[in-house]
Amino acid sequence: MSQSVNLFTPSSSSSSCRSNNSLAIPKHFQTSFLKPSSIPVGYRRFPVASFPNLTVKALSSDLDPVLVSENGTGGGVGGGVLSHASPEYTSAAVPDLSSIEVDTVTEAELKENGFRSTRRTKLVCTIGPATSGFEQLEALAVGGMNVARINMCHGTREWHRTVIDRVRKLNEEKGYAVAIMMDTEGSEIHMGDFGGASSAKAEDGEIWTFSVRAFDSTLPEHTINVNYEGFAEDVKVGDELLVDGGMVRFEVIEKIGPDVKCRCTDPGLLLPRANLTFWRDGSLVRERNAMLPTISSKDWLDIDFGIAEGVDFIAISFVKSAEVITHLKSYIAARSRDSDISVIAKIESIDSLKNLEEIIRASDGAMVARGDLGAQIPLEQVPSAQQKIVQVCRQLNKPVIVASQLLESMIEYPTPTRAEVADVSEAVRQRADALMLSGESAMGQYPEKALAVLRSVSLRIERWWREEKRYEAMELPEVDSSFADSISEEICISAAKMANNLEVDALFVYTKTGHMASLLSRCRPDCPIFAFTSTTSVRRRLNLQWGLIPFRLSFSDDMESDLNKTFSLLKARNLIKSGDLVIAVSDMLQSIQVMNVP
Ligand SMILES: Nc1ncnc2c1ncn2[C@@H]1O[C@H](COP(=O)(O)OP(=O)(O)O)[C@@H](O)[C@H]1O
Ligand SMILES: C=C(OP(=O)(O)O)C(=O)O
Ligand SMILES: [K+]
């Protein structure tokens, strides 16, 4: 049975969200920061974690799995046989027209648990010393990591290159499709390293010196180096100095040239390169540092590195306005082969909240960077800011990542707190596209367990949502301006609604740029979305979007033959079976097909 609703003749294509026009060459801005090389970079807080052998029952990288199965009793995919390798990242590879590429973990998961139980929320893991080894990266891929994040705030470019190479090797040799996100350092004020020590304890009442002097060798006792040269001039006696968003607090008591003497008022652990903010009369002080460019000269070098390495996403720290994003996007378009790097705006400052909508419009996605956000606005305002950012992203059809401190206690402990589980649940309930681990996976003792918690909580909340039919009444305003694009949006909204009403098993979308797949994802339908795309880079980027199961497949613009080909390929691999009910849409032909798999 096949029913088709033809709504329009084939349009040229649905719009891609990137602008391809100007060849603007950005100035490599000068900043008043110290040269990066003057701050030694090292690993911190914890030695490389030796975490216990966690038995990962389920496989999944694009998909869920696992600790909780659809009936909530646990169990998952057995085995872990990696049957084939897909030529990830080898864009030059000639696609075998008869093949379909799906992540090996996805494949195993689909076979084992069927469509309905696949995880919709995507997972991002920050890679650090605890997880940079090949086996550790593979364990994260098996455990459901969709995107590996490298933070250019830490480590050397060489170190990051090694991580990128390992992820690629994993994708190529073992058939995963883990995408890579590079996160810039940004022009934030932060402390230097402690000359080898992994941390320092600041006790209540102690006097510490924060200095912009360059120290040759070892730092004097109770002295902290600050990377921003204007620091001593900008602070005033009486200001409150917050380390790491308030984990440790000081009061400024005296200024002596480049040295600022402070008394510790809230004791705690000082970590190398922790970020610093200062407050006066209850508000954040933004003196000259507010004039620093969002993308520092060091960031531009890191961005060049990211483009050369072909990362999938570049996340920009401390975005203040849409212009910087537009500028970066044209910079990338002029330099990267297929201009296929998505730009993610990190929302972590007062300015980014002020210009939220235009920043998100200009970006390919956003991150709720709660770490720094919580240092810039009162903590109690962070939850409503998160809710707002997630909502705006959904309306503007941009993927959104909720980040920082989701499972902070798991850096040291093998189980999360109840409050952390509630926080993760809330992000899943808000239907954010992705959740991110930072310290938990970068330098914590239980990276795989933390990932398993994100996975099982996501599955459980998503299932609860479907069972209770808790449809939110979120308005999805038109995002695109052209008539053809409006038709694509309407098709996706209708297809998603039909899929819910008819309780279909899966939505299929054939998409060249990924745009049509994201429009379907935006509707957050009950069933999973099989997204077929012909390029490996689009497939990797779709990994960040809610509910999408990306496949690489060569297809034509003949829907009938594409569907038949897909059915036979998927059936041959036991991924679907005769009788499954499917709704298919495509960005080549503006139609909605409803059919049972023959
Ligand atoms: N590449 C790296 N090398 C060393 N340590 C890292 C690296 N990436 C992350 N870390 C560690 O993990 C912690 C958490 O990571 P993240 O949240 O990304 O950074 P930050 O705490 O600076 O915002 C960092 O503070 C740092 O101690
Ligand atoms: C994700 C964040 O950024 P970073 O870890 O780079 O400070 C944050 O501030 O929450
Ligand atoms: K960063």
Ligand SMILES: [Mg+2]
């Ligand atoms: Mg930050």
